[in-house]
Amino acid sequence: MTDNPHISIQHLNVQIGNHAILKDITLNIPNKKVISIIGPSGCGKTTLLKSFNRLLDDTADVKVTGKVLVDGENIYDPNVEVTHIRKKMGLLSQRPYPLPMSIYDNVAYGPRIHGTRKKKDLDEIVETQLKATGLWNEVKDRLHAPATRLSIGQQQRLCLARGLAVEPEIILGDESTSALDPVSTSIIEDLFVSLKEKYTIVLVTHILRQARRVSDYIVFVYMGKIIEFGPTEELLLNPKEELTKEYVKGFIS
Amino acid sequence: MIRRKLEESFFRVLMVLATIIVAGSFFLIVGTIFYKGMPFMNWDMVTKIPGGGFYIGKEGGVLNAIIGSLYVAGGATVLGLIISIPVAIYINMYMNGKNYVATGLRIAFDVLFGIPSIVYGAFGFFIMIYLGIRASLLGGILAVTLLVIPILVRTLDEVIQTVPKELRDAALSLGATRWEMSKVVLRQILPGIFTAILLSFGRAIGDVASVLFTAGFSDNIPTSLHQPAATLPLAIFFQLSSPIEEVQGRAYASALILTIVVLIITIFSSVLAKRFSKNKIQ
Amino acid sequence: MFRLLKDKIYSKLMLVFTLASVSLVLLIGIGLYYKSLPLLHKLSWGTLLTSSEWRPLKGLFGFFPFIMGTLWVTAIAIIIALPLCLLTSFYITEYAPARIRKILIPFVNLLSGIPPVIFGVWGVLFIIPLIQNHIAPHFVEFSTGYSVLAGGVVLAVMIFPLIVSIVCEVLMTIPHELKNASLALGATKWETIKKVLLRKAKPGIIAATVLAISRAFGETIAVLMVCGNNVAVPHSVFDPGYPLPALIANNYGEMLSIPMYESALMFAALLLFIIILLFNIISRLILVRLERGLSE
Numbered sequence: 001m002t003d004n005p006h007i008s009i010q011h012l013n014v015q016i017g018n019h020a021i022l023k024d025i026t027l028n029i030p031n032k033k034v035i036s037i038i039g040p041s042g043c044g045k046t047t048l049l050k051s052f053n054r055l056l057d058d059t060a061d062v063k064v065t066g067k068v069l070v071d072g073e074n075i076y077d078p079n080v081e082v083t084h085i086r087k088k089m090g091l092l093s094q095r096p097y098p099l100p101m102s103i104y105d106n107v108a109y110g111p112r113i114h115g116t117r118k119k120k121d122l123d124e125i126v127e128t129q130l131k132a133t134g135l136w137n138e139v140k141d142r143l144h145a146p147a148t149r150l151s152i153g154q155q156q157r158l159c160l161a162r163g164l165a166v167e168p169e170i171i172l173g174d175e176s177t178s179a180l181d182p183v184s185t186s187i188i189e190d191l192f193v194s195l196k197e198k199y200t201i202v203l204v205t206h207i208l209r210q211a212r213r214v215s216d217y218i219v220f221v222y223m224g225k226i227i228e229f230g231p232t233e234e235l236l237l238n239p240k241e242e243l244t245k246e247y248v249k250g251f252i253s
Numbered sequence: 254m255i256r257r258k259l260e261e262s263f264f265r266v267l268m269v270l271a272t273i274i275v276a277g278s279f280f281l282i283v284g285t286i287f288y289k290g291m292p293f294m295n296w297d298m299v300t301k302i303p304g305g306g307f308y309i310g311k312e313g314g315v316l317n318a319i320i321g322s323l324y325v326a327g328g329a330t331v332l333g334l335i336i337s338i339p340v341a342i343y344i345n346m347y348m349n350g351k352n353y354v355a356t357g358l359r360i361a362f363d364v365l366f367g368i369p370s371i372v373y374g375a376f377g378f379f380i381m382i383y384l385g386i387r388a389s390l391l392g393g394i395l396a397v398t399l400l401v402i403p404i405l406v407r408t409l410d411e412v413i414q415t416v417p418k419e420l421r422d423a424a425l426s427l428g429a430t431r432w433e434m435s436k437v438v439l440r441q442i443l444p445g446i447f448t449a450i451l452l453s454f455g456r457a458i459g460d461v462a463s464v465l466f467t468a469g470f471s472d473n474i475p476t477s478l479h480q481p482a483a484t485l486p487l488a489i490f491f492q493l494s495s496p497i498e499e500v501q502g503r504a505y506a507s508a509l510i511l512t513i514v515v516l517i518i519t520i521f522s523s524v525l526a527k528r529f530s531k532n533k534i535q
Numbered sequence: 536m537f538r539l540l541k542d543k544i545y546s547k548l549m550l551v552f553t554l555a556s557v558s559l560v561l562l563i564g565i566g567l568y569y570k571s572l573p574l575l576h577k578l579s580w581g582t583l584l585t586s587s588e589w590r591p592l593k594g595l596f597g598f599f600p601f602i603m604g605t606l607w608v609t610a611i612a613i614i615i616a617l618p619l620c621l622l623t624s625f626y627i628t629e630y631a632p633a634r635i636r637k638i639l640i641p642f643v644n645l646l647s648g649i650p651p652v653i654f655g656v657w658g659v660l661f662i663i664p665l666i667q668n669h670i671a672p673h674f675v676e677f678s679t680g681y682s683v684l685a686g687g688v689v690l691a692v693m694i695f696p697l698i699v700s701i702v703c704e705v706l707m708t709i710p711h712e713l714k715n716a717s718l719a720l721g722a723t724k725w726e727t728i729k730k731v732l733l734r735k736a737k738p739g740i741i742a743a744t745v746l747a748i749s750r751a752f753g754e755t756i757a758v759l760m761v762c763g764n765n766v767a768v769p770h771s772v773f774d775p776g777y778p779l780p781a782l783i784a785n786n787y788g789e790m791l792s793i794p795m796y797e798s799a800l801m802f803a804a805l806l807l808f809i810i811i812l813l814f815n816i817i818s819r820l821i822l823v824r825l826e827r828g829l830s831e
Contacts, residue, residue: 055426057349058418060349060352083429086428087427090426093419093423099440100440109424113427113428114428162427166428257723260723265630268622268625271619272626272627274619274623278692278695281657281661282657285657286653286657289656339548340549340553343549344553347546356823358553360816360823362557364819367750367753367811367815368560368563368812369755369780370753371783371807372807373563374787375801376562378787379567379801402559406556430538432546433538459651461652462780465787466787486651489653493656493659504656508652511653512649515648
């Protein structure tokens, strides 16, 4: 592990209404690696992911205590400006949600709101990111067609390109392949593996084989707590905790 | 056993009858309006203003009222939108985490929706006197704006709620501010905004009680906001009580025109709403 | 950063718009009360509400005939509309084949789009002659047709779509399992409706009725055009009546030279406003609670 992790979580508690969703989470995310968060549904793994870029703010009756340090800055500090935190992280949700505009504008949306206006610069960003996600050859002739005309798999890659366009350091994936067909899934998985050279990638998944295929580290969350955290092979093949063992064997689901 | 079967079929017949009455009343009303209005419909009706005074003159048509209605309903809908869009956005985008306040606001707008138009008319008139505005196109537009604000707010509110939370999250996680996110959401609900406009326009164009004291009435087409204006419903209301047959005929024809306009708007908006709800499920 | 400032400014601006438009409820209430004050200083609430003396020129303002006119018309409308609408809603949700249901619901919606003045015209052209020539002669010696009955019938048709749409919506949220449970016990469809659905949908039906009553209270033009507008307490359905909204609509802006008259009309508007506010809040609260209960 590197010394200065992009994301460092310290004693994070999240409560929604009277339910404690996350309990005393402490975790350092290693840089430029793929980390999978696994666990049974309802264990709080998506909440954990959303706490990284404060997307929980809009949830009703939510109470967050503890710290999430992003590049050493506690993002739950009241004086923090939330949009620049979010800019550091690209989010890929369960299903693709392209913005209601053209393919080109989807990718250019982020750079535009952050102040890039020149057409030449935008053209370059769009081309680079569409190439990075392997979409360029498929869409270069119809950049100004509505994004909704793409197939689901293409849409998801577009959403990834859109996220990369704001030059994040971290990519968050919330079961990003669960709505995709097997071919699109493997394209996205390969992208994750190749993107880790430049980005730190945190994925939520409930598919153990996927976690094994793409990730370097695995975090196992159960009932709002981190049970175990370690390198992929080690955690899957040789878990230390009894709960992890049972989950990996398929006894808890 | 036989008694139970009898009861079942008795009530079944009753239900079918009730349904025929309820659904049939629509045909009865539209039928009556067509039957009475058709004989008086002619080209002059929609191209000429009344000749010799709306209450006694036998010549001309109701162009003044048609144009006046379009002005009043159009003006009120535009003003209403300018106010309602920010309100709907505020309730949905800026008040998350304060659900009780949002629910309270929604109930308040529902209550405003329930306040009868005569009360808006009386209140609008009171405000106009206070501001020194005479009964005029402007007065009518202001009163009708009050009437359509709750309709627009609640319709837009419902439409915004159909936008998936993930779309908002997508914009936010690109570093968008709430305002920038709201613009994305507005783009997403464009067809829904159109539905709201139609609903509001339909209500605005048909209402009498709110413009009764505020718009005045005139045989001419208003050329400025400060001139009195006629509207179709007012033309129907005033001309129906005339003793002269031709004038009554103008009322019938006006009723026919208004009915057709409103039916087109209603059909159009419900088709749109249906398409929109299809988008939502997708 | 400029963007953040923009966001802040817009947010404050939208808050102002929201507060301003919501405070309309208060503003209207206060405005109407303020304008009724001169009348309220002169006559007590008790006198205003219970006296039948309506002699504006002598400064006597008894609202009892108008209140009774409103109550008669509303009561007739509800008595006609409620059973018809309940039966229709049950037919639409429980009996009608999907194809017919798909046609029926839009029709009911179309009805709600028709402007009040058109209902009024229809009342004058269809209901009035019907009552005058075919119904009234069986009961009374003479009637012009312009009566609280005519007002009630027109209003009933106007509130059809409101009641049907709310009740249908409530009925459709009742889980199939509940209906099936009753049917499986050997109950007929009607028995299921009577014993299960009616009970389950009761809060929704009450909310719809209360909402319909408040709509009927406030409806102005359509009623005004058909119910005769005679200042007297009606004693039969064939008597003319003079509901509160019609009083305002007929006289406002014209008779304002008479002292206190404007104040009296504003008092009428205030009465309407208070009653409708109460009824609306009650029904909306029931509906909101119903929605919550179903979503949880």
